[in-house]
Amino acid sequence: MAYSDKVMDHYSNPRNVGSLNKADSHVGTGMVGAPACGDVMKLQIQVSDTGVIEDAKFKTFGCGSAIASSSLATEMLKGKTLDQATEIKNSDIAEELALPPVKIHCSVLAEDAIKAAIDDYKSKQGA
């Protein structure tokens, strides 16, 4: 299957790969996976006291589309407020990367990871 230029760009030159300190109260960690294909995705956000996402990192074990989806997700997250970040939909990612129908689930995984990271951050703040 041929990947789109945008997928290839993110795949060969992924943005924001790495880890943030999981124990930091400003950091939210989202870990999601798809058992059928064995993909695992970790996405982390660092949130300022004013509720703005200052940094985002990811690490994904999976196909090119899964890596590109999470790479793009971290780019989209930076600079957004938590409320704006909640608005990011998998279709935004799929459209931007021109994902074929069989790879839409990769963008769904990225959306789930964003939501999981935000939830984790919020539960840390509430605790």
Add this chain to the structure above:
Amino acid sequence: MQTNEICWSCKGPLNEGFFCPTCGTLRRPFALSPFKFFALPFAFNLNLNTLEERYLDLQKQFHPDKFVTKTSQEQMNALSWGGFLNDSYNKLKKPVERACLLLAEQGIHDVLEEKPTPDMMMKQFELREQLEESEQLDDLLIEVQDDIANLESGLVESFDSSNFEKAKKQTLELQFLSKFTRDIKRKMRQLKTN
């Protein structure tokens, strides 16, 4: 199993067999659990020799050579049964698919579409990191194969005690570890050739 149907050829009554008890023609395929097809108990524990024996036996019954002088409808039936036979055999043979079949018998479908728990995700992520960073994979492979063996005996127990929720989780884990084993072996081959 439909026993109240009539034979497509002689219109006689049917029993549970594949052939019409009146005229002896091969029936059209009907909905049948692969376990019943192979006359196996609904259990995860499976004797592979028995499976193999029954497979060969059923293969003989539906072999196209036995139907060359028969009507085209009966030949088609034989082909359909042969397809169902191969499909069932391949599913029963593979532990993950066998578990999925057993869960489907309980009305639990699409198990592999379920989302893994956070704990499972964490463990899978750590395993993936180990695979990425390490070049000494023998120990990792042994560890994963041990885990697979434990999961398989755990599945026997879960199904025997009708603990289907637990069986579901174990099936998901087994699915991941089976795929992961292939990934370890692939990297081992790559390391060897470099």
